Amino acid sequence: MNGTTAYTPPTVWSWNKESGGRFANINRPIAGATHEKDLPVGKHPLQLYSLATPNGVKVTVMLEELLALGHTGAEYDAWLIRISEGDQFGSGFVAVNPNSKIPALMDRSGTTPIRVFESGAILQYLAEKFGNAFFPTGRAARAECLSWLFWQMGSAPYLGGGFGHFYAYAPTKIEYAIDRFAMEVKRQLDVLDRRLAESRYLAGDDYTIADIAVWPWYGALAKGQLYESGEFLQVSEYRNVRRWSDEIAQRPAAQRGRMVNRAWGQPESQLHERHDAADFDTRTQDKLETPK
Secondary structure (H helix, E strand, O other): OOOOOOOOOOOOOOOOOOOOOOOHHHOOOOOOOOEOOOOOOOOOOEEEEEOOOHHHHHHHHHHHHHHHOOOHHHOEEEEEOOHHHOHHHEHHHHHHOOOOOOOEEEEOOOOOOEEEEOHHHHHHHHHHHOOOOOOOOOHHHHHHHHHHHHHHHHHHHHHHHHHHHHHHHOOOOOHHHHHHHHHHHHHHHHHHHHHHHHOOEOOEOOOOHHHHHHHHHHHHHHOOOOOOOHHHHOHHHOHHHHHHHHHHHOOHHHHHHHHEOOOOOOHHHOEOOEOOHHHHOOOOHHHHOOOO
């Protein structure tokens, strides 16, 4: 299979060589901090430490949507965490998220700061904090919303760590791995396409945290914007997902949220840090640089 040889796993696995690939320098089989580094704290009650990967975009879109609704308490500082450089293994970040993954949120609005990690948990926390915004209150509607939210949390690792890794980042192209995960990702797109054929949004007629969670991953995928895999996966087939993705992409809050903590692409698409709504209108190189 493309030059690969059969592999017999050892009786006991040991970490005796780098895994290879784009992120080999940050991969390790143990948790905890690798260095001492405090996290910065800005002026707002909500402090977000993140990067504009799909998981990070979920939270910045949610915060921008809350602000668009008039929830002034959702003002936030967004600090850039460069995961390729190992920022997530600093002692301050590990204290907020012991799993060392972005995004991580600190809510300092009360007498005792509250940490929240895992993107789905952050979405639910923010929705409940701000009067169940984008979160249905009826039992059936809430169950549908949570089902799709947790669908995303369970499915996306097959897309990112599975298909994305072996298709785009692995040092060796392995036919079996790519075929296995491509099949699963197309099945997931079909699940979404069938649902969105019968419903405007994932949980029903209303835009919810389920859509906010799924859109940065599968909306981008269906538009050919993820792993440069659009032709390979024939994403144009999933017309209902593309219709839904386009509708969300027209929301100004989604457009702003996608920019926050983005450190690649066209300069006009980037806002490395966000500390005030005016930052979107005053993006200059000094705004993009992390203060020393």
